[in-house]
Amino acid sequence: MPLYKTLPPPSERMGMLWALSGVRDIAVIDYGPEGTLAYFYHSLAHLGTSLKNRMYTLGTKEDEIIFGNSNRLFSAIEGIADRFKPEAIFVSQAPVSEIIGDDLESLCKSAEKKSGIAVVLLPNCGLKIGAEKGIRYVLNLLTQMFAVESMEKDNTLRCNLLGSCCDEYGFYQDAEEISRMMESYFQMSVNCVFPSDCSVENIRSMSRADINLVLREEALDSAILLEERFGIPYVCGRPYGPADIKRWANEIGEFIKRSPSGSLDEELNSAWVEIKELSFLRGKRAYICGSAETAKGLTNLLKGLDMEAECHINTEDRDIATFSSDISDYDYVLADEFTIDKFQKQSSVNSIRIANPVKKIDGPRLGYCGIHGLIALVNMLKKQ
Numbered sequence: 001m002p003l004y005k006t007l008p009p010p011s012e013r014m015g016m017l018w019a020l021s022g023v024r025d026i027a028v029i030d031y032g033p034e035g036t037l038a039y040f041y042h043s044l045a046h047l048g049t050s051l052k053n054r055m056y057t058l059g060t061k062e063d064e065i066i067f068g069n070s071n072r073l074f075s076a077i078e079g080i081a082d083r084f085k086p087e088a089i090f091v092s093q094a095p096v097s098e099i100i101g102d103d104l105e106s107l108c109k110s111a112e113k114k115s116g117i118a119v120v121l122l123p124n125c126g127l128k129i130g131a132e133k134g135i136r137y138v139l140n141l142l143t144q145m146f147a148v149e150s151m152e153k154d155n156t157l158r159c160n161l162l163g164s165c166c167d168e169y170g171f172y173q174d175a176e177e178i179s180r181m182m183e184s185y186f187q188m189s190v191n192c193v194f195p196s197d198c199s200v201e202n203i204r205s206m207s208r209a210d211i212n213l214v215l216r217e218e219a220l221d222s223a224i225l226l227e228e229r230f231g232i233p234y235v236c237g238r239p240y241g242p243a244d245i246k247r248w249a250n251e252i253g254e255f256i257k258r259s260p261s262g263s264l265d266e267e268l269n270s271a272w273v274e275i276k277e278l279s280f281l282r283g284k285r286a287y288i289c290g291s292a293e294t295a296k297g298l299t300n301l302l303k304g305l306d307m308e309a310e311c312h313i314n315t316e317d318r319d320i321a322t323f324s325s326d327i328s329d330y331d332y333v334l335a336d337e338f339t340i341d342k343f344q345k346q347s348s349v350n351s352i353r354i355a356n357p358v359k360k361i362d363g364p365r366l367g368y369c370g371i372h373g374l375i376a377l378v379n380m381l382k383k384q
Contacts, residue, residue, distance in 0.1 A: 015134025032094020081115035163219030173367030240297030290355030
């Protein structure tokens, strides 16, 4: 096992649990030591969210590991199904459960047959790094399981937000801002915020949407599946900065055959009044490090302000930030707290937090996409 200087990168299994945590009406059983789920609960608090369904841990006993016995798991599935009647039960395997060697897939099938409720065994990823892979797997799985039947549409315009997940900094605020913009520009309501704040019924009703907004790459497979099943078009990416917001809104308008309302230009004009006060940033150098959509979007935004912006994307094998030049050469750093600390130990650089992880549980966070996100970022740059 490698030694990490800050925090170990989250595993595929953690990504699956994060993606499931926002889906109501389901239950999750973690089959493994109690500590693994305790770490997951702790991570939710640091990510600025809370559990929206029922999650249980069975723990593991020494005799179960030595002799193999999964009767407690079968009984737990029966008890949860009988008492709470969730739409589905997902069984997560901790790495130690693989040592036991029980046929958990057959056990889950037997429990499903007896309870009449879908029981899904999540793959055992061991200690493989890559939360994004786990998130992608769960999004695809939930779409395949529940978004099956075509539902009748009415005269109300609807959209689905695909890929809003708690692992990203300010995920809730970004979803709120995109929902606001869709209502303001197109009089369109949000049908499902998937998977960070939705019910199983919301997922089933995704076929009622007129368009899907893909907020991150991991949700692209789900969007493609929904297009194949129901003919729903999709638009990828989150809008950062005036030019990107305009392009994004016009692309949506082309698909739904409706031009954005005048409020789009009004809001952009108001934003430009604020942006013009940032002329002092011209030629300044910024280091940006975060999730793919955020880092790329903010890099393009700062380049549009005539700054020199260097983009680094958090990846599964990244432990600590790398730099193309000396730390003291940067004027601004937009990153997670650990990267910011590394800068500030060697330089008096201006900093803005845009990514996880964070060191401590804090209050409401800022999202940086859309008009309100743009204004928030502009105001923070002014204060530096």
